[in-house]
Amino acid sequence: MNAIGVDVGGTKIAAAVVSPEGEILNEVRYPTQAIPPNRLVRTIADTITEAKGDFEVGGACVAAPGFVSSAENKVIFAPNLHEIEDIRLDRELGSATGLRITVENDANAAAWGEFRFGAGREFDHQVFITLGTGVGGGVITHGVLLRGAQGAGGELGHVTIDPDGPRCGCGNHGCLEALASGTAIGRRAREVANERPRSALGRLAIDRQVLGEDVTRLASEGDEAALQVLDETGRWLGIGLAGFVNVFNPEVVAVGGGAARAGEFILEPARREVHLRARSPSRDLVRIKEATLGPASGVLGAAALARGEDGEYVLGPSKRVT
Amino acid sequence: MNAIGVDVGGTKIAAAVVSPEGEILNEVRYPTQAIPPNRLVRTIADTITEAKGDFEVGGACVAAPGFVSSAENKVIFAPNLHEIEDIRLDRELGSATGLRITVENDANAAAWGEFRFGAGREFDHQVFITLGTGVGGGVITHGVLLRGAQGAGGELGHVTIDPDGPRCGCGNHGCLEALASGTAIGRRAREVANERPRSALGRLAIDRQVLGEDVTRLASEGDEAALQVLDETGRWLGIGLAGFVNVFNPEVVAVGGGAARAGEFILEPARREVHLRARSPSRDLVRIKEATLGPASGVLGAAALARGEDGEYVLGPSKRVT
Structure with missing residues (x-):
């Protein structure tokens, strides 16, 4: 049967009806900013109900950022979304929508989406990492999230890869997030622009604040300074990924998020670093590639984590192998 | 029913009959050095048969170092133990002993021993790390090895924590193993001995090569130089563990191996570093402590991984929670 996946974020709430094959049959979005105070839970319920319409649906899963206890079906701590903290969402949303509701961390849901329907769909062991404002992640090992x-768990962005490196938003120094996020690309780009003022990157930086997407565009146009920034970023990414490859021995590492649009500019140096730093046979097996679902991984993964009244996944079993 | 756990190492082969409660009922050891060429598999079989004696035993598991495929029940690559490479040990040892044989990596077996009978026995999520000549590890997450x-998987010693750090035996630079193994303690101790020639450590280094165990002894006697070496080592360990805490959100991190005998001299700075570098709630939950089984974790864990004719664990079910 179909299931509903809900992605609750700082900018929008999206609810999608998803078929067992991973097809989105209907989707409703609502801008988070437009929600009046004390109406967040109500708005999530309405978004689910509107998406459901006349579709037959067996359950829904809500993916939210921050610290989520799926065992208790609630969000313990969510930056910028304090209204849904410590609420038994299965009860509140369940009674409002008439559906069985489960709750999951958003990066875990996106990882599960790629695992079921995207880059990892043929595999049992997948590391998913998302390079955006921060660095998030989710791991499936032996088919288990x-x-x-x-x-x-799955906080891949906060492993230390350079003990005296730049300060991270989490308070630590030299986290993968501090060196390979979209934010880190922007920061490093501004430094390199200063060092190489005659490059296209350097000239742009005189006009305005350089953003992560500028760097990718200038790199595709062949600017050496932009290429340097992405090469360095890819190497930092590779240092982190090499560790994950040794620890998880995965078949695939799927790289998603906005900064993944830099594609091979980042992935190629990352692979080089993994080849230098990870061990056989893990480094020989693993494929490091772009995630395939884009931003839809969140609703797709959430839908695939929805459970029916019998406790089973509505969209069918996972691929558990152990 | 009882099972036999076998630990095959560079110095000895040990086979133990283990009860479902984790009690060693009988143990036989054989020095690896004393085995004539082409007799390794035969000697493992004899050691198992001798340990078995008249005990009722439902199966045996052989733990070996290196790259082990438990799916194929063979050792693919084992440093110093090339004779057992690429042999279907389930068949060879099975026909020689009359027991169902499974095969596992030695660090995974030791991790499973601590999980079933030692530091992790009350938990479902455990990181085990062993500080010896190298750094090995094994992870149980949601009750799954x-x-x-x-x-x-589980190669915890080869995550990069200092990209330009000392060269590791694996060829990489700045692996956890290169900074927190017993070997690394010895190397750093010789450096600090040179820097602080009047310390007890410095004076010892004039007489002879300083070893890891010397450092622990001198630290207990209050030597500042030795204390410095262990404090630095503990901090490097903590940098690695902080990453594992964020990635696995485990209830317990069990630290074993020879260098773990330095106890709080290493664990206290490691905990400090984890507190600085890992995130809530994972860092608040985790307990970082010494492994409790010592070298017996290998045979105990192997026994607990032995399977009977029905494919189930002979010593009873694991604690799988997902």
């Missing part, structure tokens, strides 16, 4: 004891 | 796609 790695949530950890409290649901806080 | 993380083997990865080829059985090469």
Whole structure:
């Protein structure tokens, strides 16, 4: 049967009816900014109900950022979304929508989406990493989503890869997030622009603040300074990925998020670093590639994590192998 | 029923009959050096048969170092133990002993031993790390042993924590192993001995080569130079563990191996670093402590991984929670 995947973020709420084959049959979006105070839970319920319409649906899963306890079906801590914290969403949304509701961390849901329908669909072991404002991640090993004891596992962005590196938003120094996020690309681009003022990157930086997407565009136009920034970023990414390859021995590493649009400019140096730093046979097996679902991975993965009244996944079984 | 756990290493082969409660009922050891050429598999079989004696035993598991494929029940690559490479040990040892034989990586077996009977016995999520000549590890997440796609997962010693750090035996630079193994303690101790020639460590280094165990002894006697070496080592360990805490959200991190005998001299700075570098709620939950089984974790874990004719664990079910 179909399931509904809900992606609750700082900019929008999206709810999609998804078929067992991973096809989006209907989708409704609502801008988070437009929601009046104390109406967030109500708006999520309305978005689900509107998306559902006349579709037959077996359950829904809500993916939200921050620290999510899927065992308790609630969000413990969500930056910028404090209204949904510590609420039993299965009860509140369940009674409002008439559906069984489960709750999941958004990066885990996106990882699960890629695993079921995207870059990892042929595999049992997948590392998913998303390079955006921050660096998020989710791991599936032996077909099991790695949530950890409290649901806080899979924080791939906060492994230290350079102990005295730049300060990270989390307070630590030299996290992967501080060196390979879209934010880190922008920061490094501004430094390189200063060092190479005659490059296209350097000239752009005189006019305005350089953003991550500028760097990718200038790199495709062949600007050496922009290429340098993405090469360095890819190497940092590769240092982190090499560790994950050794630890998880995955078949695939799927790289998503806005900064992944830099594609081979980042992935090629990342692969080089993995080849230098990871061990056989893991480094020989793994394929490091772009995630394939784009921003839809969130609603697709959430739908695939929805459970029916019998406790089973509505969209069919996972690929658990152990 | 009882099972036999076998630990095949560079120095000895040990086979132990283990009860479902994790009690060693009988153990036989054989020095690896004393085995004539082309007799390794035969000697493993004899060691198993001798340990078995008149005990009722439902199966045996052989733990070996290197790259082990438990799916194929063979060792693909084992440093110093090339004789057992690429042999279907389930068939060879099975026909020689009359027991169902499974095969596992030695660090995974030791991790499973701590999980079933040691530091992790009350938990479902455990990171085990062993500080010896090298740094090995094994992870249990949601009650599932993380083997990865080829059985090469859990290589915790080879995550990069300092990209330009000392060269590691694996060829990479700045692996956790290159900074927090017993070997790394010895190397750093010789450096610090040169820098602080009047310390007890410095004076010892004039007489002879300083070893890891010397450092622990001198630290317990209050020598500042030795304390410095262990404090630095503990901090490097903590940098690695902080990453694992964020990635796995485990209830317990169990630290074993020879260098773990330095105990709080290493664990206390490691905990400090984890507190600085890991995120809530994972860092608040995790307990970082010494492994409790010592070298017996190998045979105990192997026994707990033995399977009977029905494919089930002979010593009873694992604690799988997902």
